[in-house]
Amino acid sequence: KAGVTQTPRYLIKTRGQQVTLSCSPISGHRSVSWYQQTPGQGLQFLFEYFSETQRNKGNFPGRFSGRQFSNSRSEMNVSTLELGDSALYLCASSALSDRYGYTFGSGTRLTVV
Amino acid sequence: KNEVEQSPQNLTAQEGEFITINCSYSVGISALHWLQQHPGGGIVSLFMLSSGKKKHGRLIATINIQEKHSSLHITASHPRDSAVYICAVLYGGSQGNLIFGKGTKLSVKP
Numbered sequence: 001k002a003g004v005t006q007t008p009r010y011l012i013k014t015r016g017q018q019v020t021l022s023c024s025p026i027s028g029h030r031s032v033s034w035y036q037q038t039p040g041q042g043l044q045f046l047f048e049y050f051s052e053t054q055r056n057k058g059n060f061p062g063r064f065s066g067r068q069f070s071n072s073r074s075e076m077n078v079s080t081l082e083l084g085d086s087a088l089y090l091c092a093s094s095a096l097s098d099r100y101g102y103t104f105g106s107g108t109r110l111t112v113v
Numbered sequence: 114k115n116e117v118e119q120s121p122q123n124l125t126a127q128e129g130e131f132i133t134i135n136c137s138y139s140v141g142i143s144a145l146h147w148l149q150q151h152p153g154g155g156i157v158s159l160f161m162l163s164s165g166k167k168k169h170g171r172l173i174a175t176i177n178i179q180e181k182h183s184s185l186h187i188t189a190s191h192p193r194d195s196a197v198y199i200c201a202v203l204y205g206g207s208q209g210n211l212i213f214g215k216g217t218k219l220s221v222k223p
Binding site: 033035037042043044045048056058088090092101102103104105106107109 | 146148153154157158161199201205209210213214215216
């Protein structure tokens with residue numbers, strides 16, 4: 001079966017712009033979570049969506065937001081981009097019956113200039 | 114102090130060596146994951162543990178809940194095992210968050 005698909009793979013944006021990243025989970029997976037990975041901080045949890053509702057949120061400013069659609073696809077948005085937002089953004093999906101198992105996408109590498 | 118500590122940060126081994134990567138955590142957890150990340154960024158989930166020991170091929174993962182410690186072992190290491198290995202704990206029950214260690218960068222020389 002198809003894995004977790006993240007688009008785009010690479011993105012370059014200018015400070016102050018906004019960006020939207022997309023994540024399509026494995027078919028049948030209803031939970032999608034988002035993570036930020038930087039060299040300094042490592043991997044950090046952003047938020048998780050389940051059945052179109054945000055179930056958990058990490059410690060990130062309100063400029064980071066997300067949503068989930070009825071087909072479980074999820075988007076995350078970062079507004080007013082800062083240089084420090086340059087990172088690899090990963091999403092992972094999991095099935096209701098396998099809440100502890102995650103399948104990760106390949107990530108979107110965002111560079112803010 | 115980080116809630117999830119991994120050691121060592123970097124590890125260089127010769128092909129064939131037995132490798133151990135350690136993970137200690139300070140919070141109560143529901144489960145612990147070992148993840149593998151190759152250059153380019155993609156992450157693969159290797160194991161999910163809530164108790165005991167799991168084995169998959171040359172990889173073995175153990176967890177001691179009382180001591181809040183887990184180890185990942187690689188037997189007969191191979192250059193293709195070169196990657197960053199990340200420990201992550203599921204904190205806050207079945208609807209909780211993942212908290213990640215900083216990772217261990219493993220390089221296996223032929």
